[in-house]
Structures are given as structure tokens and as C-alpha cells.
Amino acid sequence: MKRRIFRDVLSVDEVFEKIKEFLPERKIEEVSLLNATGMIAAEDIYSISDVPPFDRATMDGFAVRADDTFGADEDNPVRLKVIGKIAAGDYPTMEVKRGEAVEIATGASMPKGANAVVMVEFTRMIGDFVEIFKPVSPGENVMSAGSDIMTGELIVRRGDVITHREIGVMAACGIDRVKVFKRPKIAVISTGNELIEVGAPLEYGKIYDVNSYVLCSAVRENGGEPIFIGIARDNRDDIKRLIEKGLRIADIVITSGGTSAGVGDIIYNILNEWEPGVLVHGIAIKPGKPTIIAVCDGKFVFGLPGYPTSALTIFEVFVAPLIRMLSGVDVERKKIRCKLVMKTFSSEGRREFLPVNIVKGLSGFTAYPVTEYYSGAITALAFTDGFVEIPENVVMLEEGEEVDVTLYSELKPADLIFIGSNCIGVEILLRLMRPVRFKIINVGSTGGILAVKRGEADIAGTHLLDESGEYNLPFLKRYGIKNAVLVKGYLREQGIIVAKGNPKGIRGIEDFLREDVTIINRNRGSGTRILLDMFLKEIAENEGKKLSDIVKSIKGYEIEAKTHSSVAVAVLSGKADAGLGIKTVATQYGLEFIPLRAEEYDFLIPKDRLEKREVKMFIEKLKSEDFKRELEKIDGLRVYERTGEIITIE
Structure with a gap:
């Protein structure tokens, strides 16, 4: 097949204009009330009857004329003759006259002449008479006809989501069918020889079909009805067969994978067999440039990139609004104003469309950009709250700059916000605190300290080593931290992670300077990065060189990993020969470990959070025998005599 390059790459706005040219009509269907839950009302709905349809008793007791009870009390009860009994559902034929009463059940229709109900608790039967010990006023314990809903009253508005509450109101009015916007059927197809079904044994070189599950779920969340067609292998006949099936049974077809310009990418040519065919092939967007949008047999076909982050970004930007429009859901997603926590660069x-985490601080909401995301990383969207849309002509957003964040879903506040250095020990602690809801943002030790200073974090994890040999406290003074406490945590064994068998014969940090060694570094501000720089500074001083010259000679120094696990994966995959990390992850990934030092991993907590229930629980669990036992199971982590010690920072 001839290699095809992208057609004219269109801007995001140009793509929206293309889509508008072929927008389908929204479909309306009438469904039974029992099947209407979660649907969107396609018209205003009015009551066809009064609710209640008659005056009814709201309590068990006696229907009376209110003025017959005036003056009644326990010492001087009023005696009335009981002339009958009315149960719920009965049609009352009697009329209550002066000096009379009718025994009545909750929900029963009020008899003629009666205008109040005396609760049974304030009465006593004596033969054919009832004694009343408490007076009632007109209308007391009675719901008048139409007092809840009147005939002709608007009860559901067009565009409302029909929940159990709306169902109850319509049922009370006698409405058994309702017109709703028909949920569009969305066919989902994954493509690629490398894909296997989730749950099957994972063979080397294969990956699980993540996109079909994620996209089907996203379709449902946005009001559509997903239909998973299957996995198409990278051959023309298989892909075309599934696309044709999708066009027959669905309103929109979504494929993922096979959209980049290349020899093996054939979806473009298949879609051009219909009219008008491909409308878009290539969008000036990040991530998701190799996107295809076509119209085939009057139906949209979206060819999304195979990488999860790219696929989901394109879905959120272009596909979700279309599904929401067709299903009657509000197209506009909720936005929230935030301040960026760090300087961010764009292309x-x-x-x-930059994924971010949102945290509420002392001065409002703050957005933490996930700047190290890449197209193949599913976690970039799985663990974030929304995205910032950065225009084409903007190359940098300043720290503290206000931005609008479009939320993926309703922002759910966490019980506990943990920001700082990544560590499995923290995950163990939080696991012991279930069912507490927590949010973890891994931004390194320095980022955690600054988050506490801004009032964004309940707890920050930090392990910064000062040149004096002391951990954390010197840095808290340096960053002007006040009105906080440092809770001593546990010890972690830091060292060099190398491949099994240590094929490069690495023995220490000095070997990082060798031409045949490539390392993987940690992110700026992390304690591990600072530790490496301290070792390198010592080497530079011993050799009479500048630190900058030493750094330039190290292959891979500029490549950053956000977590210890990322370092281990880089070494395991052969992308790096070595990297600094904790012994725990080296053991987990079957790698070798060269110990350098035991470091102190501590927790910084603002004083005003110490009374928070979840923070108290965190400190209690840190000191607990349960945590000690769990930590002992992890190679390279251990509690010590200072664990749980609290140091006040004034």
C-alpha cells in the first residue's frame, strides 16, 4: 500500500465547523415510565390530574369538624359520636355533622363536612363515642386536593434528566409514558494485531485492549448506548467488515488505532469508499494529531489514535459533545477557575488539552498540571480531574496564572489531600485508613512543601537531604514554613537500581560518568534528584570541576521519571542502565540494588489540619502495630525509634 501522509492538518475550530455541516437530527422516542430512568425529557411534561386527587387524611385518627374540638384537653375532653369508618381506598358516603366524627386511616378520603383529623394518640374510644383530648385547627392533618400538584402544572422540563424523583412525580399524576431523546447507539471498534481481550493471558509483545472498555464507558457516561463490535486485526478486510457492521447497527462509529500516516494504516482508504468520506485527517491538537473524521452513509465515523490518552482526549473534545447533543444532555461541561501551580510550556x-489535578487551597482552587503525560499513558486521564485548553498561539503559562479547567465529571472532594514525594509506604498507610477518600499528587518533596505553604495539602511527604546531613528541617526553614509540624515517618533504603546481573558492572555514582552508561533521573524537586545532585557535587569538588560540567557528561541526566517505579521500568526495559531509587521497587521488579544510604521519609502537616479527623487517623496509623507489620513485608522500608515523633515548626 502506498504510504499516505496527513491531508491538510486542520485547527480545532475548523474541525468543529466540519462537524457542524453534517450534524444529525436528534431522535425522539416514547418510552414507558419504567424505562425512562436516566433518559432526557424531550418535551415539557404537565400534570394531567391533581395530586392528591381528593382531600385526604395524613394521619390515622378521627375526621372531625375542627370547631367541635375547641377547648378540649386531658381534664375536659370533648366527646363525639363515631358514625363510621373509612379505610384508604374507600369512597366515603357519610357526612360529618356537629358532634360527630368518623374513624379514618392515613391516606383515606375525607368525608363531607369534616375539615380536620385528630391523631389517634389524642383520643380514646368509649363505646360508640370518642373522647378528644387535644383540639385541632381547620386543615390540620389533612392534605387538600391539588395541594401538592395541580392539573396543568409543569412537572418536568425539556432537557431534565429523568431520575427516580421525576418518575415518582409522573406516576403520581397518572402519566405512564414519556417522550425522551433517544440514546444514540455508538459502535466501538479497536484495531491492532497487538491487542488481546482483557482477562486473557498476556503474551510478550501484546497489550490488553484498553480503549474499547474506556470508550464504551465514556459513551455511556455521556448519554449514549455503546455497542462493542470487536477487535479488528491490521488487515483491510477485517477492518472494513467491522466498520460496515457498525454503520448498519449504530448511529456513530468509533475506531481506535490505525490512524497515523504509515504503510500499515488503512482506515483512511476504507472510509473514503463512502461519500463524502474523510472530512478530517490530522488535527493541530496535542495529544491526538493523527485523528480521522469521516461521514459514511450519513453517519459519523471517528478514527481515534490508538494511544489511550490521545484517544480519550479526542473523544472528550469532539465525540462527547456530539453524543451529548444527540442524547439531550447539556453539551457544555462544567468549568472551574484555577491558578496554575507551576510554569507550563506548550507546543x-x-x-x-493539558490534564490537571485540582486542589482547593487558602486562596481558591489550584491546578496541578500532569506535564509528564504521554499519549500511551492511561493514568494521565484516569487520575486527573479535568483539562486546561491552551490556545495554539500560547507557548507558556506562568506559575500562578488563572486558567479555566474543564471538568471530566463532577468534582468530588477528597477527605484527605496528600501531595509530595511518591512512596509505597504512603499507599500502605492510606490503605489502612479505608474507607477514607484521598487524593495523592506526586510532585516531589519540594512540591509537597510548597503545597503545604499554599494551604493545598493536608499532608506532604518529604525526604530532602541537606548538605549538613540533616533531613527535611533545613528545607522547611529555607522555604519559610511556619505554623506546621513535621511528623517523623520511616526509613527508606536509597540506592542505585541496575539490571539483573549488573551487566555494566556499576558500583557507585562515579560510574554514571562513564560513556557506556545511560541513566534515568528523577523529576526536579524530588528528594531522590536532590540526593543524586549532592553525590555529583561531591564528585565535582573532588575532581576540581563544575557541577554543570559533570552533569553534561552524564547520558540521560535530563530524562526525568516521576516515580521510583518509572525508574525501575526504564532499567528493566533497557532504556537506562541505572537510576537512583528505593530498594522496594528494585525488589518488586526483580532488579539489583546497590545501597547508598537510609533516608528519612517524613510528613509535613499544617497545624490547622491537626484536628481534622482524617489527619488524626493518619498519625495514629503511622504509629500503629498494623503499619509496622505491613511495612516489614516491604523490602527496603522500616519504622524506627523516631517514627511518629512530632516536631513543631513555628
């Missing part, structure tokens, strides 16, 4: 000429 000029492409509109970027």
Missing part, C-alpha cells in the same frame, strides 16, 4: 501551532 506552538497546536491546541493542547
